[in-house]
Amino acid sequence: MKRLLLAAIAAILAGGPRVVADAQERVPPVFEPVDVLVYTRWQYVKNQKTGEVAKSGTAPWAKAYHHDSTEQGAEAMRRCFTANGLKCLVTADPAFFVSDAMKTLRCIMLCNCNHELFATDAQREAFYAFVENGGGLLVTHSASACERGSKRFRDFLGGSFERHYRRHQPVPFRHADRSHPAISCLPNGYVWADDEIYLNHPDEDHVRPLLVLDWGDVLEESRKTDKWGCPKSGGHVLEWCKTFGKGRIYYTALGHNAKDWDKKEWQLHLLEAARWTMGEGEECARDGK
Numbered sequence: 213m214k215r216l217l218l219a220a221i222a223a224i225l226a227g228g229p230r231v232v233a234d235a236q237e238r239v240p241p242v243f244e245p246v247d248v249l250v251y252t253r254w255q256y257v258k259n260q261k262t263g264e265v266a267k268s269g270t271a272p273w274a275k276a277y278h279h280d281s282t283e284q285g286a287e288a289m290r291r292c293f294t295a296n297g298l299k300c301l302v303t304a305d306p307a308f309f310v311s312d313a314m315k316t317l318r319c320i321m322l323c324n325c326n327h328e329l330f331a332t333d334a335q336r337e338a339f340y341a342f343v344e345n346g347g348g349l350l351v352t353h354s355a356s357a358c359e360r361g362s363k364r365f366r367d368f369l370g371g372s373f374e375r376h377y378r379r380h381q382p383v384p385f386r387h388a389d390r391s392h393p394a395i396s397c398l399p400n401g402y403v404w405a406d407d408e409i410y411l412n413h414p415d416e417d418h419v420r421p422l423l424v425l426d427w428g429d430v431l432e433e434s435r436k437t438d439k440w441g442c443p444k445s446g447g448h449v450l451e452w453c454k455t456f457g458k459g460r461i462y463y464t465a466l467g468h469n470a471k472d473w474d475k476k477e478w479q480l481h482l483l484e485a486a487r488w489t490m491g492e493g494e495e496c497a498r499d500g501k
Contacts, residue, residue, distance in 0.1 A: 241305065243313035247298040248486065250286045253306060254326040254354075282324040285352070285473040289321065292479040293486070309335040309342075318490045319348035321482075322355035324467060329358050340368065344457030348489025350482065353410060353467040369463060370454045371414030380406040383466065387424040387447060393493040394451075394462065394485035395422060398477060405475075408468035414449050423451035423464070453488070460489040 286302045293300040298318075301308075308314070309330065320342065322329070330336040343349050357373035359365035366372040383404040388395045409425065424447040450465040462485040472478055487493065 240307055240311065243301065243303075243308050243311045245299070245313050245316040246301040247317070247490075248293050248300045248319045248321060249308060249313075249317055250289055250293075250300060250302045250321045250323050251304070251308075251325060251329075252282050252286050252302060252323050253304040253329055254282055254324070280470040284470040285467060286323045288473040288479060289323065289482060292483055296483060306330045306332070306335045309338040314338060314342060317342065317347065319350060319486050321350040321486065322352065322358065324353050325355040325358050327358060327360065340364075343368075343459035343461065346458035346491075348459065348486065348491070349456075349461045350486045350489055351461065351463045352482070353408075353465060356410060356463065356465070367415075367418075368456055369461065370419040370452055371449075371463070373410055377409045377411075380408050380468070382406055383409070383423075383425055383450065384429060385423060386429070387426055388451075389420070389422045392422050392453070393488055394481055397480050397484045402477070404466055404478075405469070405472050407466050407472070409448065409450070410465035410468075411448055414452050414463075416449065419449075419452040419454040421449045421452050424448065425450050453485075460491070462486075462489050 290300045290302050301313075306329065310332075320339070330339065351369060354373070356369060356371065360372075385395065385398060385402040385404065388398075390396050414421075426447040429447075448465075451463060453460065453462045455461070464482075464485070467473065467478070484493075
């Protein structure tokens with residue numbers, strides 16, 4: 213009997229530290245206050261029919277695509293933002309959106325994110341509220357493919373991913389709005405490197421087009437194989453800006469290749485876009501929610 217009692221006491225004592233450790237593991241992470249959040253979440257896919265969320269490859273429908281440029285681009289922009297006096301955090305943790313660090317945040321950058329951006333509805337609502345209340349949002353390349361099937365996100369961003377050309381091609385900034393600081397910082401005659409052209413068909417009644425790839429500049433091979441043919445406007449809008457409530461949004465369809473994120477012109481382009489979303493520079497000509 214005595215042995216049984218001692219064994220029970222030992223079991224309780226042994227179990228105590230494990231309970232504490234488990235409790236500590238459930239404590240939400242603490243994020244330091246920053247000016248810019250570079251967000252890199254990509255690996256979760258949501259089944260729009262069932263609502264089930266799975267990691268890539270764990271279900272037949274879970275086919276998440278991960279860009280190598282996500283992490284490399286995020287690190288390049290972290291260095292760029294930091295060098296220009298902005299406190300920056302790179303994370304893929306959606307818990308940030310319901311943390312106290314949101315109180316000082318000025319801009320969110322969705323750096324080639326893909327698929328589901330959030331783990332909870334509370335995180336999602338905090339994200340939308342941040343922009344609507346005056347926060348900045350910079351969105352690059354594949355992040356237009358986030359929140360798939362969500363009309364709310366499409367209306368919020370101004371467009372969403374539909375397809376891309378199979379072959380990469382250069383993008384001349386010939387048809388670009390040089391009155392915008394993110395465009396005017398680039399030299400005249402600037403041509404962006406070969407890129408995977410994301411086509412989003414934005415709502416041009418509610419966005420301000422900034423960069424258009426003229427149909428005549430699309431590679432002949434792509435023009436022949438594209439069953440959608442020439443856009444009604446005569447070109448593909450690859451960059452645009454818009455407002456959402458009091459906030460500003462800037463989107464670029466470019467940035468597929470990891471190696472291109474180390475280019476100083478590209479970093480400057482995105483830096484000026486981010487600054488614009490934070491309220492610097494001229495006003496956005498068109499408003500939309």
